[in-house]
Amino acid sequence: MSDNDNGGKIFLHSVTLDLDKCKGCINCIKRCPTEAIRVRDGKASIISELCIDCGQCIRVCQNKAKKANYDDLSVLDNFEYTVALPPPSLYAQFNNIDDQKIVLDALKAVGFDDVFEVAAAAEIITAATERYLTRNKGRLKYPVISTACPVVTRLISVRYPDLLDNLLPLITPVELAGKMAKKRASEKTGLSPDKIGCIFLTPCPAKVSAIHSPIGTEHKYVDAAIAINEVYPLLLKEMKKLGAELPDQQPLAGAVGLGWGIIGGESTSLKSTDKHLAADGIDNVIMVLEDLENHRYGLEFVELNACSGGCVGGVLQVENPYIARAKVNKMKSNIKVNDEPLDDDYVKLMWDKELDYNPAMELGDTMEESFERFTRLQSLIESLPGLDCGSCGAPTCAAFAEDVVKGNAEVMDCVVLLRRKTEEIYKRMESSFDSVGFSNRTED
Amino acid sequence: MNPILIRHDVSGEDFSLAGEASVDIKNQLRKMGIPADAVRKAAISIYEAEINLVIHATGGTVEAEVENNEIRIRITDNGPGIPDVNLAVSEGFSTATDEIRNLGFGAGMGIPNMIRYTDEFDIKSTPGEGTEINMTVRF
Incomplete structure (x- = not known):
């Protein structure tokens, strides 16, 4: 079952199956954290309501029959002007770089007209989170749970109704980056927003789904997503060519934004609370959610990432997540912390649509x-x-x-x-x- | 329709397993299609009782029976019993050791939470023999 089965109305999932390659073995059904896959008539099929797009099945399929849906570079031709939205985890895919400048230049060399760092938007989300926590102190349902990882948000909406009110009601850094990039490009070029393509470089299938059907808002700010492992070889080639040339793209994001690429980056950047927890890996995330339903443990903020290590562990990444994490930490120590991140209207970052409970465990309709x-x-x-x-x-x-x-x-x-x-x-x-x-x- | 009974024996030996019965019962209640709010109340009450079984009573039994729009919960143990039940049901009262408190438990809200989240609550305890708690959550 793929997203195409939904009559094109809602883009639900970015994980699909190559029927020819599927041998009907039990690797994926055994490793799916929500038991969303069955083998029927010798082929795997995904139960749409249960799938949370975590990408675990893509990781474990020995026949490469499970795939993530994303766009290829030709999507750039659909727009008059294109802006690449690289996530902070992208920079950690490369060796021996001190900061992100050369990666941003390479993106332009690959064909994008401009680059807007998701890490820069993440710094604004950090500031907005800080404001949300301090302005509503004592009135919130604690712990507040991060909504940056769409797998976690989706998992909560199908299995943990008691934690829905704990979710941080802010748009994701990717959406904010798209929103800001589009505005900036429109002002710069005079083009109407629909002629500008904001294209995310995605570490995982869940973020592809999230840009097509955003959580907590009706607005779509990101137009397409390309997998990091697809664009990686092209970037590497361009980076070698650029070599020691002085990069002209000035990075916007500092150490806080870069930290968002690894687990703990989001929570440790908060200054208003030290009562936080960070957990990574889908099984660990589920374990923490089960416990949080019963007990708060005095926590104020919880950061959960479905992939081990955080976004550097995404199934569409190239580098070993633990090595990537070490690289992020090294880069963070090289670059400054932005004291005052780019300002944006706090209210506009809040969700404008409620997230509903979509019960998936009931055995019947009534x-x-x-x-x-x-x-x-x-x-x-x-x-x-x-x-x-x-x-x-x-x-x-x-x-x-x-x-x-x-x-x-x-x-x-x-x-x-x-x-x-x-x-x-x-x-x-x-x-x-x-x-x-x-x-x-x-x-x- | 016949009532549905779910029963768990809770071991008093292993702290790492504390909470497993309440997680399982919560998931079973969801499968039955019981409204989320009632599931939450039942799960929290069972969780508190289960923790008490591990901390104070070296284990016991948790039973949840569902029939006619109510969840009847019965918690039994053969532990030391509670000398002063009236004191035990008051908020903030706790006999937990520092070791237990360091684990994040023992704030004296266990029984008060059970009372808060259930529609009916009854506790019988005989020192030296054990404790029985009966709770009902309606939906």
């Missing part, structure tokens, strides 16, 4: 139906082997049982039960042959 299915579920789970072998196409016996009560699978899809049943039939046939004097054994 409480009666769910209740009835749950009753059947309990007894069905008892009768299943509990091996979680995955042969039925579901990740666990419990998930399979849910599929059965929802009418999406048959009990005899369980190979262990099927084998038991076959043995029974065989034995019965054998004994009935015996009783009428037939035998399948050769008599001497």
Whole structure:
């Protein structure tokens, strides 16, 4: 199931399947954190309501059958003027650079007319977060949870309704970068905004989905997304050519903005609170969310990144996330901290659309139906082997049982039960042959 | 329709497992399609009770029964019991050791939270024999 199945109305997911390459193995169904994948008729399929775009299946697919959807460089031709929006994690993909200048120049050499750093917008979001926390001190639902990682926001909206009010209601640094870049380019060129293309260089499929259907706002400020690993070789080539030439692109972002590329960068940049926590890796994120539903632990701010190491761990990155993290830290020590980041109207950074709870765990459409299915579920789970072998196409016996009560699978899809049943039939046939004097054994 | 019963034995040995029963019951209640607010109230109440089972009673049993628009929660243990129940239900009262407090627990809000989040609350305790808590969340 891909985003195209939604009649083109809402762009839901950026993870799709190459049917020819999928062998129907169980690697992805076993590793999906929300149990959103089933193998049906020998091919994997994604259950749209459960998928949070984390990209884990892309990482674990040995046949490269899971892909992220994104644009290629030809998208630049759709616009009269283009602005690249590089995330801070991009800079850490390259070796031996002291700051981001050469990367920004290389982006222009690749074909973009201008560059606007997402890290610069991130510094404004840091300032806005600070303002949100201090102006509303004591009145907020704590801990406030960062909304920079769209996987986390989406996960909360489908599984943690009690934490919806904890979400930081600010647009993401990527959206703000698009908004500012478009305005700046329009003023500079005199072109109307629709002729200007703001193109994000994405570390992950989730951010592709988020630019097409932004969270907390109806406005779309970013026009397209290109994968970092696609543009990486081109950038590398241009960077080699640029060599020691004096870069002309002046960076806007300082150490705070660069820090957003790694886990902990967002929370440690806050001066108004030291009661923060940062967790990375989707399993760890889920563990923290489960705990936060019950207990606040005196925390005021929580930063959660679905990928290990933060955005440097995105599935579309090139460098090992831990080495990339070390590079970010080195670069941070080389560049200054912007004391007064670019100012923007705080109110305009707030969400203008509520984020709804999209329950995905209920077994039925009504409480009666769910209740009835749950009753059947309990007894069905008892009768299943509990091996979680995955042969039925579901990740666990419990998930399979849910599929059965929802009418999406048959009990005899369980190979262990099927084998038991076959043995029974065989034995019965054998004994009935015996009783009428037939035998399948050769008599001497 | 017959009631649905979910039962968990809570081990008193392992702090790392404390909270697992409430997480599981919360997820099961969601699957049943019970409104989010009722699930939240039940989950927090069970969580508080579960922590008490681990801290004070070396484990016990958590049961949640769902029928006729209510979740009936029963927590039982064979622990030391509570000498003064009236004192235990008051906010801020705690007998937790410093070690427990360092883990972030023992603020004396366990039982008060259970009372706050449930529609009915009842506690019976006999020193030397154990404690039984019955709570109801309606939806």
